[in-house]
Amino acid sequence: MRTLSLVQMALFIAIIAVMGLLPPIPIPVISVPVTLQTLGVMLAGSLLGAKKGFVSVLAFVAIVAIGGPFLAGGRGGFGAVIGPSGGYVLCWPIAAFIIGYLVDRFNPKAKIGRLIIFNIIGGIVIIYAGGIMYYAWMTHTPVKLAALGNLAFLPGDLIKVIITSVLTSKLKHYFNQKAVKNKQAA
Secondary structure, eight states, X not given: OOHHHHHHHHHHHHHHHHHHHSOOEEXXXXXXXXXXHHHHHHHHHHHHOHHHHHHHHHHHHHHHHTTOOOBGXXXXXXXXXXXXXXXXXXXXXXXXXXXXXXXXXXXXXXXXXXXXXXXXXXXXXXXXXXXXXXXXXXXXXXXXXXXXXXXXXXXHHXXXXXXXXXXXXXXXXXXXXXXXXXXXXX
16 A cells, blocks of 8 residues: 555544534434534545545444544443444444445546535435434334434435535545646646
């Protein structure tokens, strides 16, 4: 793996960690807080692509699992990763991979509409599906009730999707290996 790739992946590990240090917003109906970290997950997939996005987010989850206090509110450790909100966290690498795959595969070239759809699929549908099912299983809550509790996340996550899509349309060419090499050669 090239140095540039490692630096880019480390950058997104740091971005997701910093977003976890911001105070979480508790949701009364579900014991999963609102955080900015899914914004970092979506950006990692969108800007780094499937493989590097997956690896960087997986590395972040591993760092948290071994005790890094980088989840919302300074939580860390294996218990934080497999607790009631663990389904969301465990789906982050998958979400980054799917978003990255879709962005790479369909090469949207600044088409924000496509980027919005890709980020909704990975950043909302995938994360919610895993998170809801895991939360319902861990807390013995009916799936329907857990899903209704997730409606509180939707407005904020849609804003994160839009922010990610706009930033990706503006910054994607800086993360494209071929474009970076051509710039360096010039």
